[in-house]
Amino acid sequence: MKRKVTLKQIARELDVSISTVSKSLRNSPEISEDTKLKVQAFAKLYNYRPNNIALSLKNKKTKTIGIIIPEIVHHFFATVISGIEQVANENGYNVIVCLSNESFDKEVINMEMLATGSTDGFIMSLSKETQQKKDFHHIEEVINQGMPVVMFDRITNDVLCDKVIIDDQRAAYEAVDFLIAKQFKNVALVTTVDYVSVGKLRTDGYVNALRDHDLPVEDDMIVKIEDIENCASKIEKLLLEKKPDAIFAVNELFAVTSIKLATKMGIRVPEDLSVIGFTDGIISQFSSPSITTVSQNGIKMGGRAAQMLIDRLELEEENEQYTTELIETHLVERESTSTL
Amino acid sequence: MKRKVTLKQIARELDVSISTVSKSLRNSPEISEDTKLKVQAFAKLYNYRPNNIALSLKNKKTKTIGIIIPEIVHHFFATVISGIEQVANENGYNVIVCLSNESFDKEVINMEMLATGSTDGFIMSLSKETQQKKDFHHIEEVINQGMPVVMFDRITNDVLCDKVIIDDQRAAYEAVDFLIAKQFKNVALVTTVDYVSVGKLRTDGYVNALRDHDLPVEDDMIVKIEDIENCASKIEKLLLEKKPDAIFAVNELFAVTSIKLATKMGIRVPEDLSVIGFTDGIISQFSSPSITTVSQNGIKMGGRAAQMLIDRLELEEENEQYTTELIETHLVERESTSTL
DNA sequence: GAGGGTAACGCAAACGTTGTCGTGTTGAAA
DNA sequence: TTTCAACACGACAACGTTTGCGTTACCCTC
Numbered sequence: 001m002k003r004k005v006t007l008k009q010i011a012r013e014l015d016v017s018i019s020t021v022s023k024s025l026r027n028s029p030e031i032s033e034d035t036k037l038k039v040q041a042f043a044k045l046y047n048y049r050p051n052n053i054a055l056s057l058k059n060k061k062t063k064t065i066g067i068i069i070p071e072i073v074h075h076f077f078a079t080v081i082s083g084i085e086q087v088a089n090e091n092g093y094n095v096i097v098c099l100s101n102e103s104f105d106k107e108v109i110n111m112e113m114l115a116t117g118s119t120d121g122f123i124m125s126l127s128k129e130t131q132q133k134k135d136f137h138h139i140e141e142v143i144n145q146g147m148p149v150v151m152f153d154r155i156t157n158d159v160l161c162d163k164v165i166i167d168d169q170r171a172a173y174e175a176v177d178f179l180i181a182k183q184f185k186n187v188a189l190v191t192t193v194d195y196v197s198v199g200k201l202r203t204d205g206y207v208n209a210l211r212d213h214d215l216p217v218e219d220d221m222i223v224k225i226e227d228i229e230n231c232a233s234k235i236e237k238l239l240l241e242k243k244p245d246a247i248f249a250v251n252e253l254f255a256v257t258s259i260k261l262a263t264k265m266g267i268r269v270p271e272d273l274s275v276i277g278f279t280d281g282i283i284s285q286f287s288s289p290s291i292t293t294v295s296q297n298g299i300k301m302g303g304r305a306a307q308m309l310i311d312r313l314e315l316e317e318e319n320e321q322y323t324t325e326l327i328e329t330h331l332v333e334r335e336s337t338s339t340l
Numbered sequence: 341m342k343r344k345v346t347l348k349q350i351a352r353e354l355d356v357s358i359s360t361v362s363k364s365l366r367n368s369p370e371i372s373e374d375t376k377l378k379v380q381a382f383a384k385l386y387n388y389r390p391n392n393i394a395l396s397l398k399n400k401k402t403k404t405i406g407i408i409i410p411e412i413v414h415h416f417f418a419t420v421i422s423g424i425e426q427v428a429n430e431n432g433y434n435v436i437v438c439l440s441n442e443s444f445d446k447e448v449i450n451m452e453m454l455a456t457g458s459t460d461g462f463i464m465s466l467s468k469e470t471q472q473k474k475d476f477h478h479i480e481e482v483i484n485q486g487m488p489v490v491m492f493d494r495i496t497n498d499v500l501c502d503k504v505i506i507d508d509q510r511a512a513y514e515a516v517d518f519l520i521a522k523q524f525k526n527v528a529l530v531t532t533v534d535y536v537s538v539g540k541l542r543t544d545g546y547v548n549a550l551r552d553h554d555l556p557v558e559d560d561m562i563v564k565i566e567d568i569e570n571c572a573s574k575i576e577k578l579l580l581e582k583k584p585d586a587i588f589a590v591n592e593l594f595a596v597t598s599i600k601l602a603t604k605m606g607i608r609v610p611e612d613l614s615v616i617g618f619t620d621g622i623i624s625q626f627s628s629p630s631i632t633t634v635s636q637n638g639i640k641m642g643g644r645a646a647q648m649l650i651d652r653l654e655l656e657e658e659n660e661q662y663t664t665e666l667i668e669t670h671l672v673e674r675e676s677t678s679t680l
Numbered sequence: 681g682a683g684g685g686t687a688a689c690g691c692a693a694a695c696g697t698t699g700t701c702g703t704g705t706t707g708a709a710a
Numbered sequence: 711t712t713t714c715a716a717c718a719c720g721a722c723a724a725c726g727t728t729t730g731c732g733t734t735a736c737c738c739t740c
Binding site for chain 1: 687690691697
């Protein structure tokens with residue numbers, strides 16, 4: 001087993017100083033050609049690579065981005081990571097991933113952990129608990145320490161930082177508008193509880209779309225789901241009592257669940273009921289019928305977030321101007337909406 | 341903006357030496373109670389946290405695990421990461437994720453990148469290209485440098501290290517056996533090309549199951565898919581010409597694609613055709629009909645891999661004894677197999 | 681031969697931490 | 711009064727790098 005070779009070892013072997021070795025490898029004009037060649041050859045032979053940790057300590061830069069997200073077994077978050085990783089990689093950055101599992105405490109612990117030197121900045125999406133508690137001191141803190149933070153998807157306006165989101169309200173509006181244009185009169189909504197920021201915004205979009213078309217907004221047509229495990233009865237009740245001709249669901253899971261329940265109740269999709277979901281993930285593509293959905297490009301979102309963070313990291317002067325970037329969405333039409 | 345406080349700053353403020361501060365915070369008996377309390381109070385006030393990078397450099401341990409996988413937008417890999425992250429976190433480790441995108445070169449670059457001080461060890465699953473080229477010098481190299489590697493799922497026997505896999509062959513055997521027990525006589529196989537290790541093993545399991553039941557193994561009943569985009573014609577041909585009464589697919593995507601194509605051709609699932617997939621992911625759960633599948637617990641797999649790596653990292657003496665651990669699988673029966 | 685210029689290299693500091701060892705002061709025992 | 715232990719703390723090295731600056735030795739010029 002041959003351990004990693006260091007400048008010191010090369011210096012000793014070649015009987016020169018450490019500085020000479022370092023300068024030779026960085027091709028400094030201070031060093032004679034002879035020595036440079038000798039050192040470079042030796043370094044190549046022993047496959048010398050500068051130690052990242054030592055560099056990080058010296059430069060006070062880790063070239064590492066911390067990602068903190070609620071969960072990773074989730075198509076959208078996975079695509080965002082993928083987008084981040086790609087841009088990060090192109091810029092010589094690594095990504096270190098921490099999961100909050102929707103827990104406020106874990107989010108705090110993870111941030112503090114990574115903030116003590118491990119990363120140069122953060123890209124994060126808030127956990128449900130954090131959104132509920134509205135406690136963002138851990139985020140304020142790292143920002144105060146000079147570490148840039150970029151928030152995406154589940155954000156808060158209470159923290160000043162760069163953000164990347166989709167225009168949830170507008171996307172929802174357009175989805176509902178699409179349904180109304182198809183002459184559906186009883187469009188129901190299956191959404192999350194209000195403290196989930198994106199759920200709230202999509203709900204708002206739904207309401208606005210109905211209002212703008214002078215359609216009634218009935219509370220009974222809106223199902224707010226807290227826990228996916230126990231949502232069946234609520235949706236069944238909706239289908240049974242309100243007999244909607246279309247459903248807008250604020251995520252894939254709600255959409256596919258609605259379809260499954262409807263099918264079980266003898267309601268055909270899309271003949272008797274049209275359904276639009278949100279997030280163009282695996283489920284929408286592969287379920288039967290495949291689901292018409294609002295596509296939010298996670299790769300692009302992650303990529304933009306990473307680029308914003310890196311831009312800020314590599315800007316030497318502080319820039320107090322924060323921006324919120326909107327990633328465009330579009331409706332992917334599939335089988336779950338009738339074509340009439 | 342208050343930057344992170346260091347030992348040096350505390351020392352200066354309190355007019356003591358750096359060593360005294362360090363020792364006070366680590367509660368050394370060398371230091372008087374008075375001084376300790378004073379320092380600790382000050383440190384708490386300024387929220388002192390030891391710098392991870394400096395610690396890593398000093399201890400030659402980063403408390404970080406490198407994960408290299410082909411892709412992350414993939415349910416199984418996401419669950420494995422989730423499992424790794426959990427165990428890592430419990431043991432005070434962070435995970436840094438790199439994606440090879442199935443590319444050999446990227447896999448090599450990522451490994452070399454992380455190997456120069458960034459991580460203590462690796463957990464990885466080989467890229468397709470690497471499996472095809474059978475070039476593992478980058479892995480051998482980091483092992484030679486004393487960094488432990490744990491491989492999972494897509495492994496190779498050409499490298500000596502710890503491994504975590506499922507018994508692909510046995511799992512496939514049992515799935516096919518299950519079909520045969522249901523009196524299906526024409527069980528087809530939709531699999532990958534042979535160089536994908538798990539595909540090959542699952543193919544072997546299929547073949548063995550048929551042989552053991554004295555059923556013929558026909559080449560025409562086996563479809564090997566290289567590229568998911570252009571697989572439709574092959575599967576359609578199989579369905580049309582061979583009219584199988586059951587299909588065993590070596591992954592979710594192949595299973596759901598087969599079902600979709602069959603349905604389009606008027607073949608009802610499960611009435612006319614039973615289908616079993618592999619990997620219990622989102623697709624199997626939510627497609628219609630939901631898919632009977634071999635469940636491989638990614639969380640458990642990742643957890644075991646992480647534990648094996650950490651055990652080896654925290655063992656001071658070298659242990660040349662490598663183990664390959666099998667994670668049990670089980671068949672999840674759903675709607676895509678007829679119950680007769 | 682004295683002075684100055686220059687090529688080629690080494691020293692040392694710095695990043696933040698830990699731990700070994702050395703050092704000064706105090707008090708008590710001989 | 712001397713000696714010695716205990717106590718409380720500081721100096722320093724080390725981890726691996728980079729870099730500004732100091733230090734040689736040599737050669738050229740006048």
